Amino acid sequence: MSDDARSVVSGPEGEEIDVATIGEDVGLFEALRTARAIRRLRPDPVAPELIRKVCEAGTFAPSGGNRQPWIFVAVTEPERRAWVAERYRPVFHDYIAPAFEAAREGGLSEARVRNMKAALYLADHLHEAPVHLFVAGWKRRGAEQTQALFPAIQNMLLACRAIGLGVSLTTLHKSFGRECDAYLGLSEKTPTCALLPIGWPLGRFGKPPRDSVDEKLFFERYEAPEG
Numbered sequence: 001m002s003d004d005a006r007s008v009v010s011g012p013e014g015e016e017i018d019v020a021t022i023g024e025d026v027g028l029f030e031a032l033r034t035a036r037a038i039r040r041l042r043p044d045p046v047a048p049e050l051i052r053k054v055c056e057a058g059t060f061a062p063s064g065g066n067r068q069p070w071i072f073v074a075v076t077e078p079e080r081r082a083w084v085a086e087r088y089r090p091v092f093h094d095y096i097a098p099a100f101e102a103a104r105e106g107g108l109s110e111a112r113v114r115n116m117k118a119a120l121y122l123a124d125h126l127h128e129a130p131v132h133l134f135v136a137g138w139k140r141r142g143a144e145q146t147q148a149l150f151p152a153i154q155n156m157l158l159a160c161r162a163i164g165l166g167v168s169l170t171t172l173h174k175s176f177g178r179e180c181d182a183y184l185g186l187s188e189k190t191p192t193c194a195l196l197p198i199g200w201p202l203g204r205f206g207k208p209p210r211d212s213v214d215e216k217l218f219f220e221r222y223e224a225p226e227g
Contacts, residue, residue, distance in 0.1 A: 019049045026162040034206055035161035040166070046076075054156050054160055055156065058159075067145070067148070069149070075134065081126070081132055084126065087179070089123050133198055134184060134192045134194070135156075137149045138190055146193050153169060169196060177191060
């Protein structure tokens with residue numbers, strides 16, 4: 001899609017969205033503090049122009065030698081999203097089962113259980129997420145360049161927050177990664193490292209639960225907690 005692509009697209013309620021200006025007025029620190037993972041998504045389509053804007057934000061991430069190894073593959077066709085979801089769902093159910101067993105025994109906090117239920121909802125409704133955005137990248141000297149790809153992903157998560165799109169980050173698709181990459185037209189030299197399901201949110205943005213920075217920040221030397 002070219003830089004002169006049309007600048008007005010439709011939102012989830014049919015409202016007009018100006019691609020050039022949407023999200024531009026969201027403050028950086030507001031976005032940082034409220035870009036929680038949103039896993040409950042509406043099935044309404046997301047305009048390709050908005051996905052392009054999200055990916056463009058990713059391209060401003062740093063990379064060693066400015067190699068820019070990233071490749072973005074947006075899967076939007078229903079049958080292709082269903083193909084991904086059919087493989088993702090059983091893998092996730094196997095992955096999350098021990099955690100739900102621990103929850104039944106009372107070993108997890110209420111907040112943790114809510115988060116697990118949201119992740120389970122996404123797995124069961126992944127085919128309904130209007131965009132499966134895969135982030136892949138060129139290997140260098142046989143190794144994946146995730147040190148560049150994950151900063152790009154963080155930029156994309158923040159761009160989604162600014163635009164108003166719900167998004168979360170998962171890497172669980174890598175359990176069938178080679179099959180998935182081949183389906184996306186990617187070779188062993190350009191493996192995916194993450195899947196970002198994107199859509200208009202059913203939930204709200206807000207501050208995720210976090211420990212105080214004062215528990216994590218040390219000057220000059222780390223001091224391990226006693227006990």
